[in-house]
């Protein structure tokens with residue numbers, strides 16, 4: 552069976568974990584955590600990278616750093632994983648879902664401005680499949696209306712937008728090292744602090760609301776409770792595993808891109824016949840082959856193809872049920888066009904909603920490693 556996902560193991564993991572055991576330092580922020588943080592800072596060009604227990608937790612930290620309060624609004628695509636929304640809903644935010652571009656399945660930057668209100672606190676662009684959103688437009692809007700850009704780059708590590716690493720462009724970026732991502736330690740993540748204003752507070756929130764890190768650095772002689780926070784730092788054993796993965800990042804990316812391109816070349820015939828749609832990579836984007844997906848006509852065809860591939864020894868899955876149509880999405884969010892009912896009746900607009908987010912446009916993806 553060709554599996555949907557095989558977590559990356561490079562061979563050095565056991566040795567590094569053994570070293571962490573010999574060091575007798577298992578809790579967070581030991582030498583392997585530092586190595587990972589430094590690796591990320593070097594490769595991503597961010598002011599500060601901090602490993603976290605997951606991307607979900609990195610997003611939760613971002614919600615605290617953004618000072619999201621009850622009733623604030625955050626803008627995001629509906630086509631994303633649930634925790635993009637949950638991290639902000641936990642702080643009482645209302646989620647405003649914006650439509651996506653059918654070619655990339657990323658937030659449609661031309662529709663964002665209409666969704667902005669005086670309550671907008673942040674926008675969360677999600678770089679689906681490691682293919683970037685149009686960040687220049689998003690950054691301009693954030694400057695004009697004074698809100699934060701928090702990148703959900705869970706799938707975007709080692710991918711670039713106009714030469715800049717995804718996750719390093721907004722005020723804050725979030726990565727995932729879940730086992731289904733390109734580099735992993737089972738469960739893990741990182742928060743990238745690209746704006747100096749958040750540097751000190753990020754370390755405090757991650758250390759249960761204490762200034763323990765400043766204490767360890769010798770900057771204060773006692774550590775104490777100074778802010779809200781939680782336990783967002785991973786164990787050294789996880790960091791040791793992750794460091795082995797990160798060291799192979801370039802080679803692994805090359806191999807993934809090779810496989811991705813092979814899928815593309817071989818499926819192009821079906822695309823030219825009009826049977827499937829294939830991913831589109833904008834010219835300003837260097838992607839990381841996080842996944843290869845095809846789009847099919849409807850649910851029935853999707854089920855048939857998944858079954859056909861399964862019968863032929865290939866496991867595939869499908870993505871996502873749009874959040875605005877989910878139970879919690881209806882409770883905690885709104886699809887922004889609902890504000891002006893008239894717009895719902897414009898045929899072109901209705902079509903896009905149906906195509907991108909409704910029943911018609913169904914994704915099936917299989918990862919390429």
Ligand SMILES: *Cc1c(COP(=O)(O)O)cnc(C)c1O
Pocket residue numbers: 604605606607608631632634635677703705706726727728729738739740
């Ligand atoms: C995987 C993923 C997450 C969650 O990552 P965890 O590390 O599992 O918390 C969030 N957003 C997107 C877009 C993802 O793909």
